[in-house]
Amino acid sequence: MKSVYLRKEDCCGCSACYSVCAKQAITMKPDEEGFLYPEIDQACCVACGRCTQICPLTHKGNHKNSGMPRFYAARHKSQEVLWQSTSGGAFTAISDAILRQNGVIYGADYDEDFHVLHHRAETPEQRDRMRISKYVQSDMGDTYAQIKADLQKDRMVLFTGTPCQAAGLRGFMGTSSLMDRLYICDLICHSIPSPLIWEEYKRLVEREKGGKLVSVQFRSKRDGWSRANSNKGFLFTTDQSPEIHEDNHFHQLFIKRTVHGRASKGRST
Numbered sequence: 032m033k034s035v036y037l038r039k040e041d042c043c044g045c046s047a048c049y050s051v052c053a054k055q056a057i058t059m060k061p062d063e064e065g066f067l068y069p070e071i072d073q074a075c076c077v078a079c080g081r082c083t084q085i086c087p088l089t090h091k092g093n094h095k096n097s098g099m100p101r102f103y104a105a106r107h108k109s110q111e112v113l114w115q116s117t118s119g120g121a122f123t124a125i126s127d128a129i130l131r132q133n134g135v136i137y138g139a140d141y142d143e144d145f146h147v148l149h150h151r152a153e154t155p156e157q158r159d160r161m162r163i164s165k166y167v168q169s170d171m172g173d174t175y176a177q178i179k180a181d182l183q184k185d186r187m188v189l190f191t192g193t194p195c196q197a198a199g200l201r202g203f204m205g206t207s208s209l210m211d212r213l214y215i216c217d218l219i220c221h222s223i224p225s226p227l228i229w230e231e232y233k234r235l236v237e238r239e240k241g242g243k244l245v246s247v248q249f250r251s252k253r254d255g256w257s258r259a260n261s262n263k264g265f266l267f268t269t270d271q272s273p274e275i276h277e278d279n280h281f282h283q284l285f286i287k288r289t290v291h292g293r294a295s296k297g298r299s300t
């Protein structure tokens with residue numbers, strides 16, 4: 032059976048191959064740890080090879096930034112923005128500049144059950160939902176195709192995500208002239224936990240706390256913005272128990288890379 036990758040650890044699950052397939056022969060399917068991997072429907076595949084050509088891991092050289100990648104560190108001037116961001120609020124500053132030019136923002140958001148997935152934003156309110164680090168691999172869905180469609184309509188686009196996802200987008204876009212209006216901003220990311228562990232963890236918190244989760248905050252600044260405080264724990268509330276429940280276990284799993292699974296080499300960025 033044909034596969035997009037030779038070894039599983041050579042796939043970071045960015046989903047660029049799924050998005051580029053003109054025959055819709057590729058589906059992203061969860062493995063036993065909840066990480067999404069591409070699966071080819073052999074009946075639809077015409078062996079054009081496009082999926083492997085654009086893969087950022089098998090063709091690393093093709094999709095790198097030219098020259099040295101640029102790194103920026105920033106601290107937002109607004110104390111309010113700073114408090115609503117995980118780190119220095121650079122995401123808000125950059126995305127504000129794009130929104131002012133009628134641009135579109137793509138970033139990681141939650142759905143109503145706190146699954147992490149990439150969404151599209153055209154307003155500051157929609158963008159605000161993308162603030163705050165979510166320590167779970169986000170589901171890209173049709174994000175790359177949506178970005179291309181926005182660019183084709185002459186919209187300016189800002190994409191934010193992990194370095195693997197950013198590399199996937201570069202691979203998907205290739206040398207297209209549409210890249211002129213695309214800003215790709217990846218974040219510092221040491222690796223990404225399993226969505227399946229996150230699912231089980233949410234249910235555990237709900238069982239222990241009672242009720243359904245209504246808010247989740249990874250790495251809160253509640254007690255200040257020092258490394259010691261931000262490492263303290265994650266904050267949860269449920270509809271039956273609105274006082275904040277602090278729990279450090281998932282954070283510990285994240286920091287120690289315990290929940291990054293068998294494919295952690297490929298998932299590490």
Ligand SMILES: Cc1cc2nc3c(=O)[nH]c(=O)nc-3n(C[C@H](O)[C@H](O)[C@H](O)COP(=O)(O)OP(=O)(O)OC[C@H]3O[C@@H](n4cnc5c(N)ncnc54)[C@H](O)[C@@H]3O)c2cc1C
Nearest residue numbers: 116117118119120121122138139163165191218219220221
């Ligand atoms: C999985 C992960 C691993 C990280 N590892 C490190 C690390 O090793 N060292 C370090 O110093 N910092 C790490 N960070 C923190 C991160 O680099 C900064 O906190 C981030 O850049 C937030 O800065 P900000 O205040 O500008 O963003 P905020 O205003 O808090 O906005 C969050 C930004 O992160 C994006 N984002 C959030 N969650 C995800 C996700 N699951 N997948 C893709 N994009 C997401 C959003 O789209 C948005 O652009 C990690 C963050 C994540 C999500």
